[in-house]
Amino acid sequence: MINVLEIKVGSKLQLREGIVAEVVENMEDGMWLQVKYLEVPKNPGEIGAIELCHAQDIVKVSGAAEGV
């Protein structure tokens, strides 16, 4: 299980539905991260969108934040 409390701002995430996103804020409730969509295979129009991302939506943390 991924502990979202430990995920730092700037980390890259692999999400469900093939979405790749970058963490912009950790809501620090153990559940939610604010992320920016970098890749949205099913709807590229959503690239750049800021969304809340739930712990269950995270497939894996693909890259740690640099210098954090």
Place this chain on the structure above:
Amino acid sequence: MPQNEFDKLVDIDKGFVSREIFVDSDVYKEELSKVFTRAWLMVGHESLIPNPGDFFTSRMGEESVILCRDKKGEIHVFLNSCRHRGMKVCRYESGNTSLFTCPYHSWTYTTDGKLQGVPLYKTLYDGVLDREANSLVSVAKLHNYKGSIWATWDKDAPDFLTYLGDAKIHLDQALDCRDGREGGSEVIGVHKWVFPANWKFAAENFLGDTYHNPSHRSVDLIGIGPSAAAGKKGRRDDELEKAQHVWISFPQGHGVHSALQPEANEYIESFMDNPILEEYFRHCFEERKKRLGENAKLLPFVGTIFPNTSYHGRQPRGLCAWHPHSPTSTEGWRFFLVDKDAPTEAKDYLRRYYMRYSGPAGMTEQDDMENWLYATAASTGTIARRYPFNYQQSMGAYTTDHQLGGQVSLQITEQIARGFYNRWASYMRNAGWDELLGASAQNRQAAE
């Protein structure tokens, strides 16, 4: 219940009100849907949520609502119920948050009520769930009146000041600074407790039921007021001892007991137990006189803004909400008020005095509650219900051409209670807003 049933239950002309409206569960259910979904209700005070993200869970009728300040500083009131399966989104009494996450399936709302986070949204809901349309349910109208926050579920309700009508200047006496500046109050504490009485007993008590004064005799003899230790017994200082008391029924159902100081309008010694307070309040009194001139003569006692918000205007000073729980149970909330910029010593003193007087352990409040709850209990029986309450006091003893507006009485009167229940019956008949604001029957017919 048929529409005209309510006129039978409330016979204003003869001065009788059926006990059923204080104990019957069908009447109570109708009240929740006809009164509490339409009237303007007081939900809190801005000083309870000073910073972005601050929230205070309140009530409107039986329902829980969230009073909160969003990230941009704007104030909102939302139904405290998730749009998914209705779970209570916020289970704390107050706090600060950036998100309201539902404990059940974690739907998550921002402080402006928007549904922002839905777990597995892309997998389970994409293209179907309209998040915008599933925001927290917001009240139809909201008004910040001198720091007190009011709301209504009725989009057709008049604006708050129209609703308040001529009762405004009386409520102002509780909300304005002691030295006459507008607004500037702060809540220094909230007491919440449940008592076994119908909510209308409390609302009616504060309309200006001065007749029950003898029930506080024991407190007066002990002396709990701010000059008691200095030898002036009583539950408060008699700052209105030279004033002309007025009891006013307003057409919207509100009622107040206020007082007009005589021409000279001199300071009456008060807060004699504490020289710092005595000096402070004397200063405030003189400043207020300079600032308001003639208008400074009006001083407050108590009042109720229809249906369930009451206030104490001076000693003590605060707002009350009488939240219905059941026909025979009410949750009382006391919001204790002080001037935000009052000296700390004054605030501390007042907090203690207010608690001595009001709230679940307040000596005066206990006297009142004992009456409300025994009256409720003794009115639930089959035989008891056959006999209406008597409201014949000071029938017709009022004038309608007083400068203060409404029906003004110069003697203790149940005219205010008659006005309150008359308006209550209008709500229960689903009357239009013209009648709810007090348009006379003839005007109504002419308009129809």
